[in-house]
Amino acid sequence: MDSPEQPPRPGDPPVVPQQRAGEDPYLRVDDLRVRFDTADGVVRAVDGVSFAVQRGRTLGIVGESGSGKSVTSLAVLGLHDPKRSTITGQISVGGRQLVGLREEEVRRLRGRDMAMIFQDPLSALHPYYTVGRQIAEAYRVHHPRAGRRAARSRAVDMLGRVGIPQPARRFDQYPHEFSGGMRQRAMIAMALVNDPDLLIADEPTTALDVTVQAQILDLLADLQAEFHSAIILITHDLGVVSQVADDVLVMYGGRAVEQGGVEQVLRRPQHPYTWGLLSSVPSLHGDAAADLVPIPGNPPSLINLPSGCAFHPRCRYAARTDGRSRTEVPSLVGAGEAGHLVACHLPADTRARLYREDVAHAGVAR
């Protein structure tokens, strides 16, 4: 087991903040590492991830189960138990440094400056209290001087804002009286009740039907335009990312394998894993008779991560890197265009050729 103060290992991704003109990012994460000591060994759930999100913009974090995407977001919110986890790196929210902050201080930020929407609203809402009471409570925690009546009218207002009909009547209902889509709206109302500048949505639509998903995604976009908040959207659904994200971070085995603008990552993807994701997703367009091109194998276990590039056992092109994929963790480096980063040992021109010959026709360009 190595100490948190270890020097950077060879092959560690450099700290690369995303460059954007205009205002400073509201959230900036630099070289975030989250480790859990378990009976089976050390789990490096997040291993050197850096990103930044500005107000009014949406970052989509994409990955499969065990890729570290949810652990990253929980670290930003300071929700990991400090006794069980080791967090290093820097998380700056609105200019304040979060890592190392006392529990009490993080709690004051959480819910007010940053809020979270969970995947399953039924388990995130308390079944015993009315929906309105839970929203009003979230308001009063951060506005101790606000009276009961003020909190109630604020909560009713928020329920109306997220498109719940008859909000005053709905205030006094219990979560089980709401449909799935309405519950997710209530969760969003609760997250937004204190006008947070940063909103983290962890698979907010995965449990919902597509027509309701479309409503919720539209709602998030409308609210973002109104409140000008920064949003992190965690999802496994590339379709959702393509609709709402400005920037994309693709995670695999706790590391960022590719990141950049949504058009760069989805239209001109550089990493073989991103290619694999894009060509394995069935589309509504193109040749329905053609076979999908799956990624072979299974996502790795974080306890026993493959050496070198964690994707190499599943990569069709790992043999073309003179064995470096197996031994050396690839650094996250510029992929040509500004802001587009990729962690792959394949030379850029080889990647471009492989993409043109093998991938373009089967994946996004289909």
Place this chain on the structure above:
Amino acid sequence: MTETRADEPLLRVRGLAKHFPVRTGFRSRGLVRAVDGLDFDVRPGESLGLVGESGCGKTTTGRMLVRLLEPTAGTIEFAGRDITHAGRRALRPLRQDLQIIFQDPYASLNPRHTVGRIVAMPLQVNGIDPPGGVKQRVQELLELVGLNPEHYNRYPHEFSGGQRQRVGIARALALRPKLIVADEPVSALDVSIQAQVVNLLRDLQRDLGLAFVFIAHDLAVVRHFCHRVAVMYLGRIVELGDRADIYERPQHPYTRALLSAIPDVTTLGPGGRIRLTGDVPTPLDPPSGCRFRTRCWKARDVCATEEPALVPRDGGRQATACHFPESGPVTAPAPAQRAVAADGDETVDPAATAGPDAQEVAR
């Protein structure tokens, strides 16, 4: 084993319904009409997709087809035999021809049994002794679904989600069925694994000539697997047709809304979505007439009074249950439709939003 001719449907479903009584204490609160009158056929070697949102009755339908649920009304004919109310004993030979794959590969395999025992179970229950022995047959099956036959003695927890689903598929194939009901077989799997399982099912269908009833909420997956598609809404089929018809020329407003709501990775940014308002109404008290009318932008008076029949248009094979079917490919909706949808209210004023084509049909 039953014999069928290629031109006859393998499965013939007429008027199939399942109503669940709802009680609080001893008082009846009515019936949930989970499935309320379905007609469809499945031909040998064909895969039919049942799609729709949660609560539309697709899973209930699948469970009735393999007789895990007793139908309230209607008939199910399999290979020319009425199996709607067949008893346990009469069903046993049919179980060989009719199998199911479940959604959750974690819950559908007994954790205390080895995969060898799990896959062998259907053979033992039916007293089948395959040539070469049970073990050899099981290992053939494991190999067929892309698992290592050496893993015969391993337990389900030693496998990943995708591999477990393969075990479930091997078990369904053990009796060489003619029809497999697959209930959301890939939706619990990671994205990169879904494609592996979809391709496996496609290969099996092609090589073994299997017929499938493929139940899914993911229309893109269905498009890659099914020859024909039935779109369900609140216990009814609203549209039924060939893959190309449903995806390229959908006629029912609900099908169009469903297709346009799917975020497609090939388009960037919020495209021209048809924004449906509100939620699916409760099946305890479905709307009168057309069940979709409360969310439909084309609904008019006749939709509330008269239930549209599922009938083919223009002599084609694509059947649509709608008084004002649409035509042409799915395009961005007219601005009027979106304006109504944008207020987020559950009520829709049909008169204000009925497009010019709707009026034309009405005339």
